[in-house]
Amino acid sequence: MPKLTNLELVALVDSFPYPTESRCKAEASSLYQFMSHDMKAVLGYLLPSVVDILRDLKQSFVVNDADQWVGIAPEYDTVEKRSKMMNDLVINLRDDKKFKILEGWRSELYSIFYPSSTLYFTLERSACPIFGVVQYGVHLTAFVPASDTQKLKIWIPRRSRTKSTYPGMLDNTVGGGIGYPYGVFDTLIKECGEEAGFDSELIKEKSKSVGSVSYYYTRTSAAGGESGFLQPEIMYCYDLEVTEDTPPPKPVDGEVEEFYLWDIDRIAEELAQGNFKPNTALVTIDFLIRHGIITPENEPNYLEIISRMHRNIEHPLR
Amino acid sequence: MPKLTNLELVALVDSFPYPTESRCKAEASSLYQFMSHDMKAVLGYLLPSVVDILRDLKQSFVVNDADQWVGIAPEYDTVEKRSKMMNDLVINLRDDKKFKILEGWRSELYSIFYPSSTLYFTLERSACPIFGVVQYGVHLTAFVPASDTQKLKIWIPRRSRTKSTYPGMLDNTVGGGIGYPYGVFDTLIKECGEEAGFDSELIKEKSKSVGSVSYYYTRTSAAGGESGFLQPEIMYCYDLEVTEDTPPPKPVDGEVEEFYLWDIDRIAEELAQGNFKPNTALVTIDFLIRHGIITPENEPNYLEIISRMHRNIEHPLR
Numbered sequence: 001m002p003k004l005t006n007l008e009l010v011a012l013v014d015s016f017p018y019p020t021e022s023r024c025k026a027e028a029s030s031l032y033q034f035m036s037h038d039m040k041a042v043l044g045y046l047l048p049s050v051v052d053i054l055r056d057l058k059q060s061f062v063v064n065d066a067d068q069w070v071g072i073a074p075e076y077d078t079v080e081k082r083s084k085m086m087n088d089l090v091i092n093l094r095d096d097k098k099f100k101i102l103e104g105w106r107s108e109l110y111s112i113f114y115p116s117s118t119l120y121f122t123l124e125r126s127a128c129p130i131f132g133v134v135q136y137g138v139h140l141t142a143f144v145p146a147s148d149t150q151k152l153k154i155w156i157p158r159r160s161r162t163k164s165t166y167p168g169m170l171d172n173t174v175g176g177g178i179g180y181p182y183g184v185f186d187t188l189i190k191e192c193g194e195e196a197g198f199d200s201e202l203i204k205e206k207s208k209s210v211g212s213v214s215y216y217y218t219r220t221s222a223a224g225g226e227s228g229f230l231q232p233e234i235m236y237c238y239d240l241e242v243t244e245d246t247p248p249p250k251p252v253d254g255e256v257e258e259f260y261l262w263d264i265d266r267i268a269e270e271l272a273q274g275n276f277k278p279n280t281a282l283v284t285i286d287f288l289i290r291h292g293i294i295t296p297e298n299e300p301n302y303l304e305i306i307s308r309m310h311r312n313i314e315h316p317l318r
Numbered sequence: 319m320p321k322l323t324n325l326e327l328v329a330l331v332d333s334f335p336y337p338t339e340s341r342c343k344a345e346a347s348s349l350y351q352f353m354s355h356d357m358k359a360v361l362g363y364l365l366p367s368v369v370d371i372l373r374d375l376k377q378s379f380v381v382n383d384a385d386q387w388v389g390i391a392p393e394y395d396t397v398e399k400r401s402k403m404m405n406d407l408v409i410n411l412r413d414d415k416k417f418k419i420l421e422g423w424r425s426e427l428y429s430i431f432y433p434s435s436t437l438y439f440t441l442e443r444s445a446c447p448i449f450g451v452v453q454y455g456v457h458l459t460a461f462v463p464a465s466d467t468q469k470l471k472i473w474i475p476r477r478s479r480t481k482s483t484y485p486g487m488l489d490n491t492v493g494g495g496i497g498y499p500y501g502v503f504d505t506l507i508k509e510c511g512e513e514a515g516f517d518s519e520l521i522k523e524k525s526k527s528v529g530s531v532s533y534y535y536t537r538t539s540a541a542g543g544e545s546g547f548l549q550p551e552i553m554y555c556y557d558l559e560v561t562e563d564t565p566p567p568k569p570v571d572g573e574v575e576e577f578y579l580w581d582i583d584r585i586a587e588e589l590a591q592g593n594f595k596p597n598t599a600l601v602t603i604d605f606l607i608r609h610g611i612i613t614p615e616n617e618p619n620y621l622e623i624i625s626r627m628h629r630n631i632e633h634p635l636r
Binding site: 292 | 502530607609610615620621625626627628629631632635636
């Protein structure tokens with residue numbers, strides 16, 4: 001397999017066309033906008049196969065074929081009404097086996113926001129791509145610094161070979177989705193304990209919030225379930241500077257097979273071989289940029305990479 | 319004056335509508351695309367007042383009013399031909415006093431790229447906004463770290479009161495445009511010496527490349543010259559960690575009145591008062607995000623700020 005460039009790695013997850021690309025119009029032309037009940041906000045994009053199902057639910061949705069949108073019906077004017085309607089719907093879709101993606105049912109709620117920063121409804125995690133709504137995660141990179149940055153080392157886990165998605169692939173030290181009703185930092189603490197056995201005091205004292213990355217993903221079969229669902233995603237990023245003496249991360253919940261402490265050369269090689277779960281490759285590239293390892297002098301696509309991994313998501317946000 | 323939020327500070331420079339905003343269509347409707355000689359790439363956006371002038375230069379430009387674009391004529395098929403034609407043109411525009419912005423003539427060439435990473439032509443710096451082409455800069459933030467991040471201090475210069483643009487305003491420790499034929503790091507070294515008296519060895523050893531910020535600026539009179547020119551801009555960012563013992567930055571070339579070593583509380587206050595030159599406020603906010611000072615827990619517009627300060631610029635890039 002030819003080696004992947006950093007830009008190719010970013011493009012694997014930032015795979016939905018940009019509004020200004022001419023192919024955007026063509027590719028998006030079959031998609032419908034998923035509108036809020038007041039018809040003011042676009043919450044995501046829907047595939048025609050989903051629209052066909054919602055079309056029959058006239059009490060819950062309004063479908064406008066001329067302008068290609070589906071709105072939540074106006075009477076769903078509270079968080080509770082919307083959440084119950086959506087929850088009942090996706091349980092029916094699961095029980096009727098309408099979508100393969102729902103075989104990965106998580107029994108975990110995600111939050112959808114509108115207006116920005118305001119909870120609009122909650123939705124079963126595995127059903128989010130069906131409605132194309134924005135998803136959120138937290139990712140932490142634990143590293144051992146070095147005066148020569150090429151000798152900096154990062155703790156990299158290998159995902160369990162029994163995981164349903166991306167089995168055996170490399171990952172960020174810690175990463176997880178932000179479920180309802182948790183906050184960003186709460187989720188970080190929780191995931192750090194569950195996935196790596198990091199003490200909450202260590203994370204509170206030593207972890208550093210360092211920004212976020214975002215991309216607009218067109219799902220492939222590697223993500224599980226049907227191909228083609230849209231998944232705009234934002235990940236809050238944290239660094240954790242440790243020493244060789246800090247108690248190392250350890251597999252706790254069976255999701256991780258083993259943690260490696262690898263230097264930059266090894267990580268660059270594994271990235272180029274495509275051995276990282278794609279969205280964690282993007283977080284790793286962001287880390288390498290922020291730490292002066294990927295620079296304008298050594299990365300010909302520096303600007304495009306940075307812009308694409310902070311993509312403007314044109315929906316209301318958390 | 320009411321205090322400015324961080325999002326308002328970013329919006330001051332990221333002021334051109336996004337392609338997906340409905341007001342974009344309306345506001346952009348009077349603009350013409352500035353096309354490459356092969357009619358394949360959009361290099362920037364032109365105001366109607368500029369189009370009216372180019373319309374009369376039939377040997378150099380092709381104007382298409384139906385589709386609202388102006389292209390460089392096909393026969394300008396080398397860097398040298400394009401650079402000479404554009405240079406002759408802007409000298410005429412200056413001598414004929416067609417644009418106030420050219421009163422700020424810099425006798426410094428900027429590079430325009432197409433395809434990305436490939437020099438397409440060079441252009442007098444002060445004329446770039448007339449053609450709406452992408453501009454590039456390097457900005458460095460020198461800081462004294464602290465275990466309590468609120469006690470971290472940054473070296474902040476006050477611009478000379480005699481500067482033609484933004485006199486007396488606060489700035490990044492070092493910042494400057496990337497002129498032809500300099501590279502990114504060359505420019506950093508040069509500006510660090512010229513503006514702050516930093517030794518080149520210090521910069522080579524201790525400065526760290528940490529990413530880039532980008533925005534799409536609609537110029538106002540505060541920037542000098544006519545209002546309304548479009549100025550997409552990308553700034554490469556560098557951090558320089560120093561100690562209280564490192565020889566401090568000092569005014570060298572008369573562009574800086576004085577350097578202050580200020581803590582976070584003071585800097586946040588000066589930002590909110592609107593005392594920073596707008597694009598250097600954006601670089602400072604990026605620094606505060608990367609260093610865990612502005613976080614998802616204390617900044618309600620965290621995601622929008624990060625996305626907007628890494629705006630996708632829809633033109634060929636350096």
